[in-house]
Amino acid sequence: MTRGLLVESRHRGAVAVCDADGNQYLALGDVETPAFPRSAVKAMQAIPLVESGAADAFDLDDTELAISCASHSGDKAHLATVRGLLAKARLKEAQLACGVHWPMSERASEELIRAGKNPSAIHNNCSGKHAGMLATAVYRGVDPTGYERPEHVVQEDIRRVLSEICGVPLDRHDMGIDGCSVPTFALPLAALAAGFARLGSGKGLTGARKEAAGRLVRACIASPALVAGEGRFDTVVMRGLGPNVFSKGGAEGVHCASLPALGLGIAVKIDDGTKRGAEHVLARLLSELVPGADRVLQSRIDGELRNWLGLKVGRVRPSPVLASAAKSLSSAKG
């Protein structure tokens, strides 16, 4: 990130681009040390909801599948979709264990403030994921209380699914507790990228797992505004580039994507945990791999920084190593 003629700040990190067989098309930085994927793997965490038959039993539609994979902004449409999912499984908002934060959407926060209200668990960006987890527990006939705990069958299933899709064993040593209180399992970026290749293309998956992955990815791409929110990276990408890209960011500088047509997966982790770095890296890679991405992501690729008066003061730009590595990726398109 430059200001005037100088570099002001630097983001370091790692990125892997892999196919479903685990072949590495790009590996910059440390792609072997496990990194917490956080919310980037919500679509994988939602697989048991579909694979188990719960989604069909509760007659969930594609918007409800999309919200179960979302880090949503807390706008009206998000809340209505989560509530719809909860109602179909006869669940209550009070059962959500994700905790409370103000909606990411400024508009939604302002509306709460004007109404003299405080946010509740439904406004948490993870409420759709939690609703899906609760519905899975209900369908399986287990007590949903404590569904967020590592030892609950819902979380045990998710651990197994993540491990199988990404092709790495996952145990308690790799586990952290996420912002929304469910387990998050650290994975090498290379394994995560291969997992996203499988998730998006279905290659290496079979039967109900393959069907569930395809259905969730298609549901997200069909409702890009539900998966994130207006103006946010994943919504912009999937609205402009779907069905060629499924993308999902996570906290602490993680961002992943599936490119179904190319059979590739991408996993980015910025060491310092900033979104500014992660989104710029992913935008650069997509611009080399996906037709139209340079146009859809133009402002993010330009990286122009403006101050409070609107003056141009600097730029976010790739390191020379990243820029040339991204260029070399275009061969992966062929």
Add this chain to the structure above:
Amino acid sequence: MTRGLLVESRHRGAVAVCDADGNQYLALGDVETPAFPRSAVKAMQAIPLVESGAADAFDLDDTELAISCASHSGDKAHLATVRGLLAKARLKEAQLACGVHWPMSERASEELIRAGKNPSAIHNNCSGKHAGMLATAVYRGVDPTGYERPEHVVQEDIRRVLSEICGVPLDRHDMGIDGCSVPTFALPLAALAAGFARLGSGKGLTGARKEAAGRLVRACIASPALVAGEGRFDTVVMRGLGPNVFSKGGAEGVHCASLPALGLGIAVKIDDGTKRGAEHVLARLLSELVPGADRVLQSRIDGELRNWLGLKVGRVRPSPVLASAAKSLSSAKG
């Protein structure tokens, strides 16, 4: 920053601890490449306001001097103090060129929203600094229009003062435009730390410059809530540790401090620009150097991270190199 048993994110950076003669008590990382200090040097930028005689001519009190050094939260007391300063110099809010952002204070933002209002330039965290710059222009009898531009005499004076206090030449190559549209000049961290040693102790300064520095630092320490705001690092530090510490953060991971009694200055820059890293480093260093800092900054030194439900999920902690370097600093106390 850890989560569970693993390191999730890392902040790299540099830190210098120097005395007024430029002796380095600590130099970790690159302390010689110029870094933009951003808002960390607001007290230095305010020196011409006092040194020129403008502050006395307009009968500014210590709260108005403190707000001219502030990155304030936009609470009522901040706005009232900026307005008082403007009124004494017969200036209008419309002359502020800092641009507009929502108040940093959530409470202040909520009050604006509830009142159906939008923020204006007075809410910008830099409005006190800008009011001081405008007052300086008026006192000097120059047209205040364009006071924010590099070629205006007010900014030329500030460049000269920064250069003299920190002991480094500063030219256009070192200049960037800050978030609030005034110039910011990049300085090596070692020079910045030595400058803060001089600013806080007066050593190496003479006459009106020395008097102005002492008056501004004392004014900030006397009104810690004006310099930042409730709950913020600089307010907590100066309220709990003044007169032994003057501290001031800037954007993009810069944080500086003067320790007047020890004759030391500290300058921290986190490469990636995050406050999380900068505040943790400064808290660690202060805890070794200043009696009582371990108590006042306990929660920041512990670095405990809790999630939306209040569960402990990880910690911010120093690297082994930083931890042992900080320990070694205690010899500088003697």
